[in-house]
Amino acid sequence: xxxxxxxxxxxxxxxxxxxxxxxxxxxxxxxxxxxxxxxxxxxxxxxxxxxxxxxxxxxxxxxxxxxxxxxxxxxxxxxxxxxxxxxxxxxxxxxxxxxxxxxxxxxxxxxxxxxxxxxxxxxxxxxxxxxxxxxxxxxxxxxxxxxxxxxxxxxxxxxxxxxxxxxxxxxxxxxxxxxxxxxxxxxxxxxxxxxxxxxxxxx
Numbered sequence: 001x002x003x004x005x006x007x008x009x010x011x012x013x014x015x016x017x018x019x020x021x022x023x024x025x026x027x028x029x030x031x032x033x034x035x036x037x038x039x040x041x042x043x044x045x046x047x048x049x050x051x052x053x054x055x056x057x058x059x060x061x062x063x064x065x066x067x068x069x070x071x072x073x074x075x076x077x078x079x080x081x082x083x084x085x086x087x088x089x090x091x092x093x094x095x096x097x098x099x100x101x102x103x104x105x106x107x108x109x110x111x112x113x114x115x116x117x118x119x120x121x122x123x124x125x126x127x128x129x130x131x132x133x134x135x136x137x138x139x140x141x142x143x144x145x146x147x148x149x150x151x152x153x154x155x156x157x158x159x160x161x162x163x164x165x166x167x168x169x170x171x172x173x174x175x176x177x178x179x180x181x182x183x184x185x186x187x188x189x190x191x192x193x194x195x196x197x198x199x200x201x202x203x
Contacts, residue, residue, distance in 0.1 A: 022072035026079035045121020051108035053084035064133035142178040163203035
């Protein structure tokens with residue numbers, strides 16, 4: 001009888017923990033350039049090999065967490081999923097609109113010597129170090145803090161070099177009420193600022 005009572009308590013506790021997770025919302029991530037990059041093709045060439053991006057975060061499933069003033073916490077995940085695919089696909093679309101032909105390659109070691117074996121003018125690979133949006137509601141509003149850290153590797157065959165740009169971006173705002181759409185907008189604005197800056201002067 002005692003063992004049955006402890007089993008019932010354990011099941012009840014697990015049920016309560018499950019209910020506390022809240023809802024997971026997908027955020028549609030898309031880099032939308034705010035300007036043209038007329039000198040980009042001269043620096044990268046007309047063809048760019050895009051290697052798989054690497055997500056080096058410990059928590060790879062979620063990209064954000066929201067703690068409401070009352071109720072269960074909510075989480076955010078990238079759309080498309082996983083995150084590295086969302087960022088990579090978005091960049092490919094943006095570069096195509098800039099007149100740069102992108103070619104997907106299974107991998108690139110980031111070594112300048114390996115550029116000569118590629119049938120493209122340049123190569124791109126990104127390591128995602130941090131990508132997280134944290135929101136916490138209070139009685140007077142919700143504070144949202146988003147941090148993005150990337151290592152962008154661009155290999156240029158005509159230069160015989162690999163240029164690495166370490167990006168560490170952080171933004172914090174306070175809104176009356178946080179929504180998934182507001183968090184999505186904030187992250188996409190940061191992506192625009194990061195990649196507009198990079199493609200304006202890649203090296």
